[in-house]
Structure formats: structure tokens, C-alpha cells
Amino acid sequence: MKILIRLISFIGLTIGLSGCSEPSPYQVQSSAILGGIEADRSDIRYSVPRIVGPVGATGTYSACTGVFVGPRIVLTAAHCISNVEAQHSVELSADGKKHTFRSQKIIVHPGYVKTRKWPDLAVIVLEPEAPERQAIVRSVPILRIANAPESSFEILSTGYGKTSAVTPADGQLRVVALRVAMYEPGLDYFRVGFPEGKGFCQGDSGGPALVASSGGLGLLGLAISSEEGCIYSGHYLNIPAFSAWIQSAIQ
Numbered sequence: 001m002k003i004l005i006r007l008i009s010f011i012g013l014t015i016g017l018s019g020c021s022e023p024s025p026y027q028v029q030s031s032a033i034l035g036g037i038e039a040d041r042s043d044i045r046y047s048v049p050r051i052v053g054p055v056g057a058t059g060t061y062s063a064c065t066g067v068f069v070g071p072r073i074v075l076t077a078a079h080c081i082s083n084v085e086a087q088h089s090v091e092l093s094a095d096g097k098k099h100t101f102r103s104q105k106i107i108v109h110p111g112y113v114k115t116r117k118w119p120d121l122a123v124i125v126l127e128p129e130a131p132e133r134q135a136i137v138r139s140v141p142i143l144r145i146a147n148a149p150e151s152s153f154e155i156l157s158t159g160y161g162k163t164s165a166v167t168p169a170d171g172q173l174r175v176v177a178l179r180v181a182m183y184e185p186g187l188d189y190f191r192v193g194f195p196e197g198k199g200f201c202q203g204d205s206g207g208p209a210l211v212a213s214s215g216g217l218g219l220l221g222l223a224i225s226s227e228e229g230c231i232y233s234g235h236y237l238n239i240p241a242f243s244a245w246i247q248s249a250i251q
Contacts, residue, residue, distance in 0.1 A: 044173070048066070049091055050160045051089070064076055064203065064204075069139055073124070073250055074123070078109060078112040088106065099133070106122060155178055157207065158208055158210065159174065223236055
């Protein structure tokens with residue numbers, strides 16, 4: 001199977017919006033959107049799905065966020081995958097409808113398989129769909145990073161997580177603008193601050209950090225962890241640093 005993902009150049013750096021989802025009983029670390037607003041842009045709603053794991057023996061299931069980087073390719077955090085052999089649901093809600101896709105194969109980064117910590121990245125390959133079903137999806141290109149920005153910049157953080165550390169998630173996709181103080185293309189991760197009650201929390205794990213680029217919104221990171229209580233700061237996996245592995249994983 002040969003599936004290609006798009007990459008675009010990192011040029012624009014201006015976004016201004018705000019967004020959290022339910023905790024997964026299987027997650028060791030997790031992330032949600034705090035202080036955000038409901039996403040009303042169709043390109044985001046058709047690009048950022050909710051990832052739902054299989055129901056466990058206790059009747060519970062994991063729920064996270066992901067991002068489409070191809071018509072049948074979704075990225076999420078590895079700790080969101082309770083069982084790579086089990087089928088996971090990928091759900092998009094837009095125009096008053098819920099569109100559910102099913103995983104065909106899940107590939108977890110071999111580093112995470114070995115350490116259970118890092119890199120916290122998984123690729124979900126979906127079952128083939130009819131052309132009209134696949135046309136629903138809006139893939140987000142992975143940014144190609146040539147140089148680190150000279151100053152801090154904002155990202156658009158998105159997810160289905162909780163709206164506070166003590167409030168249950170309601171299944172709504174939300175967005176929030178967060179600032180990256182320092183970004184190094186060669187590092188595997190980058191950190192964002194959580195100012196004035198904004199940030200991500202349980203259920204937002206695997207959610208994308210989006211930035212404006214020459215080709216529209218581009219993918220810079222995946223939410224992987226936040227400090228206890230979803231305050232102060234959180235970390236994103238630097239996805240451009242893993243684009244070669246992602247491409248090889250889906251071949």
C-alpha cells in the first residue's frame with residue numbers, strides 16, 4: 001500500500017482562536033482544551049477527529065483526539081492506543097452529522113513500544129471507504145521546517161478534551177490559541193505555556209497544533225502531555241521531525 005502525505009513550508013505564523021475532551025481510563029498521561037471556544041470552521045471539523053478505543057472488560061473506553069494527514073491516515077498519541085490489535089473508531093462531527101471510520105491497521109512508533117514513553121506517536125490507517133465518504137475528510141499537510149522562527153509565535157490547539165481539570169468532557173471539538181516561546185526544528189518536542197486558564201487537558205491527547213502557512217493551516221505538533229491539573233504548560237511532539245518515519249510507516 002502506497003499512501004503519500006503532503007508537506008508544506010513553514011511561512012505564516014499568525015492564528016488567533018481558543019479550545020478540551022474526556023479522560024481515557026487507559027491513559028498514563030493525557031491532554032484537554034481549556035479556556036477555548038467551539039470549533040466552527042469546517043476545515044478543522046473535517047480534519048480533527050475524536051479517537052475512540054474498544055470497550056474494555058469494565059465497560060470503559062479510551063477517548064482522545066487525532067488529525068488527518070491523508071484521506072485514510074490519522075496521527076494520534078501512542079498512549080491513546082490501548083491495544084494495537086483492536087479496532088478503534090475515528091469520528092468526525094460536522095453539519096449536524098457524525099461520520100465514523102474504522103481502523104484497519106495501527107502502527108505505534110517502535111521507540112514507544114520499547115520504552116512506553118517516547119516518542120509518543122501512533123499512525124492509524126483506516127479501512128477503505130467509498131469515494132463520497134473519503135471526500136468528507138480534509139487532510140492537514142505536515143509542515144516542512146527549514147529554520148526556527150526568530151521569535152515566539154501562536155499555534156491553534158484543538159481537541160475534544162475537558163474544559164477544566166474537574167469538568168467532564170462533552171464531546172465538542174474546541175480550539176484555543178497558545179504561544180510557543182521557543183521552537184527548535186531539531187528537537188523532538190516543543191513546549192507551550194497555559195496563560196489565563198487556557199491550555200489542553202484529558203481527552204486532547206493526540207490533538208494537533210496548527211499554524212498558518214503558505215498553503216493554509218499546517219500541522220506542527222501533537223499534544224502529548226500537560227502538567228498535573230492541566231495548568232502552567234504542556235508539551236507537543238514535533239511532527240516535522242517524524243515526517244520521514246510517518247511516511248515509511250504507511251508504505
